[in-house]
Amino acid sequence: MRNTFINTLCDLAEKHDDIFLLCGDLGYSVLEPFAARYPDRFLNAGIAEQNMTQVAAGLAREGYNVFTYSIGNFPTLRAMEQVRYDVCYHAANVKVVAVGAGYAYGPQGVSHHTTEDIAMLRALPGMTVCAPADAGEARAAALFMANHVGPGYVRLNKSGEPVLHDASRPVKMAPGEFVPVKDGQGTLVLATGAIVTPMLIELRDNSLDWALWSAPFIGGYNRETLVSMSHRFQRIVTVEEHQLSGGFGSSIIEALSDLYATGVLRQMPKVERIGVPNTFISTSGTQEYLRQVAGLTLANVSR
Amino acid sequence: MTSTPAYAKQLRQRVLELCSRKRTSHIGGAFSVADILAVLYAEILDITADEPDAPGRDRLFFSKGHACTALYAMLELRGFFKGYDLLEQFTENGTYFTSHVNHNLPGVELSTGSLGHALGVSCGSALAGKRRRQPWSVFSILSDGELDEGSNWEAILFAAHHKLDNLVAVIDYNKIQSFGAVSEIMNLEPLADKFKAFNWEVEEVDGHALPALQDVFMRFKESRNGRPKCVIAHTVKGKGVSFMENDLAWHYRSPSEADVLKAISELEAV
Numbered sequence A: 001m002r003n004t005f006i007n008t009l010c011d012l013a014e015k016h017d018d019i020f021l022l023c024g025d026l027g028y029s030v031l032e033p034f035a036a037r038y039p040d041r042f043l044n045a046g047i048a049e050q051n052m053t054q055v056a057a058g059l060a061r062e063g064y065n066v067f068t069y070s071i072g073n074f075p076t077l078r079a080m081e082q083v084r085y086d087v088c089y090h091a092a093n094v095k096v097v098a099v100g101a102g103y104a105y106g107p108q109g110v111s112h113h114t115t116e117d118i119a120m121l122r123a124l125p126g127m128t129v130c131a132p133a134d135a136g137e138a139r140a141a142a143l144f145m146a147n148h149v150g151p152g153y154v155r156l157n158k159s160g161e162p163v164l165h166d167a168s169r170p171v172k173m174a175p176g177e178f179v180p181v182k183d184g185q186g187t188l189v190l191a192t193g194a195i196v197t198p199m200l201i202e203l204r205d206n207s208l209d210w211a212l213w214s215a216p217f218i219g220g221y222n223r224e225t226l227v228s229m230s231h232r233f234q235r236i237v238t239v240e241e242h243q244l245s246g247g248f249g250s251s252i253i254e255a256l257s258d259l260y261a262t263g264v265l266r267q268m269p270k271v272e273r274i275g276v277p278n279t280f281i282s283t284s285g286t287q288e289y290l291r292q293v294a295g296l297t298l299a300n301v302s303r
Numbered sequence B: 001m002t003s004t005p006a007y008a009k010q011l012r013q014r015v016l017e018l019c020s021r022k023r024t025s026h027i028g029g030a031f032s033v034a035d036i037l038a039v040l041y042a043e044i045l046d047i048t049a050d051e052p053d054a055p056g057r058d059r060l061f062f063s064k065g066h067a068c069t070a071l072y073a074m075l076e077l078r079g080f081f082k083g084y085d086l087l088e089q090f091t092e093n094g095t096y097f098t099s100h101v102n103h104n105l106p107g108v109e110l111s112t113g114s115l116g117h118a119l120g121v122s123c124g125s126a127l128a129g130k131r132r133r134q135p136w137s138v139f140s141i142l143s144d145g146e147l148d149e150g151s152n153w154e155a156i157l158f159a160a161h162h163k164l165d166n167l168v169a170v171i172d173y174n175k176i177q178s179f180g181a182v183s184e185i186m187n188l189e190p191l192a193d194k195f196k197a198f199n200w201e202v203e204e205v206d207g208h209a210l211p212a213l214q215d216v217f218m219r220f221k222e223s224r225n226g227r228p229k230c231v232i233a234h235t236v237k238g239k240g241v242s243f244m245e246n247d248l249a250w251h252y253r254s255p256s257e258a259d260v261l262k263a264i265s266e267l268e269a270v
């Protein structure tokens, strides 16, 4: 999905001649086509993510639509205060793109495990957080971010994820909305990012008649969508490749609870959250292995 | 007792095995730092594998965590990994041998992998050593690319201001970073002058000349003159295997079987 996102951005930059791509000394064998096609709108800012983000804010105030690109924690947590203050507070037109969501860089260790970014980025006012599940969603994310004016965050897995959505037509997705993947009764599995596809496989393998929706955008949910979802399903199981504290599941609980507290919802659906149990996994392992260690499976959800 | 050149040679051989067997990257940066590690671990650092956390040990912080194979191989050679099987376990599910340096392993002071962290932490260790009037030293090995990070320059200011003369920073100046040449991405020159202007004592050395490395490390370790020390080690990325030298591709590629055969004969010939 990383290549799909970058290649789509590369094509979009033809028409959107304000798109500027900054990288933090990364992108070997990925960013070269963009750099070759638009040398005036590409720069390797070096291994200096905080400054890269500040430069992005400066370019944005001069009219560019800036994308910063690096691995997981580096353009995000490393430059968190710059993202908050220079980008979000000033509503700068900067899109932060991180590759290696969750355990996509599993064997590389905790420096490369991206498991707190959703909590931190979604806390920022004005930030639109996007976590595509497959290449189709990544393409739609590039299209959305190219047209969106203001701060954005795109959390990409890496490469080799299976296709989730029908690849013959564009994925329809918008902030506040979910993308239905599979129909079902009683329980809705609501997942975000590349972990959506393994959930579909688990549901099929276990012949579970539960629904599955993908949540490519996190936060700012459409109120009507949440209300009808709550009427349709008795239980919602949220799934994310991210810590439980403050993550995607938390964002769903917060939104539902707010509707319940204000009387819009008369009953709260039961929400069970699957996520990393607020721990660092210090051992090596493939993405699949570390997902198992973290308990990111439907096996523990009561049937 | 193994000689320093023998350590350097065995270290490179082990790195080659690890990177080819487990299909991992970053062999170029492991080879460029190999001689620096061999000298430090053979002749300079006061450490013992039997007590990796001995309070009076010298501390070595390895900031360029992606070149973990070099540090792991060195620690293995020095006997720190008894009860482990590095070659078997490297990057395997459930082991601590992650492909960036992992502090859960004996002899490793700090997990690294996010660049630009270790020098600041080294300053904290060195400050503690000074406050408690300890004789031990702190060595910190950095890549050239990570000198892009502002965090390093904050630490460089701090170390001089607080007169951390028990701290030696070693720059593995191999002139290549992730996406091109250092001189093209973020020029560091004049690097020695920068450290001097920040009130560090600086020496430039051929980072593959074992006696020269030994000499400067020894002098810097013993000198307590109120100034932190910096060794700018001019190195070659991929040093030791001709077709890997000065080639960005070997920041990423893992050696094929044919590559290994060619590389082994070159390493053997040294």
Ligand SMILES: Cc1ncc(C[n+]2csc(CCOP(=O)(O)OP(=O)(O)O)c2C)c(N)n1
Pocket: A024, A025, A026, A047, A070, A071, A074, A078, B026, B028, B029, B030, B032, B064, B066, B067, B113, B114, B115, B116, B143, B144, B145, B146, B172, B174, B176, B177, B178, B237, B251
């Ligand atoms: C904060 C941070 N940003 C980016 C990276 C990704 N990265 C890994 S190695 C590397 C650069 C490698 O060049 P250099 O630092 O000079 O190391 P060496 O040449 O010694 O291998 C980069 C940018 C990282 N590990 N940490």
Ligand SMILES: [Mg+2]
Pocket: B143, B144, B145, B172, B173, B174, B175, B176, B177
């Ligand atoms: Mg380098």
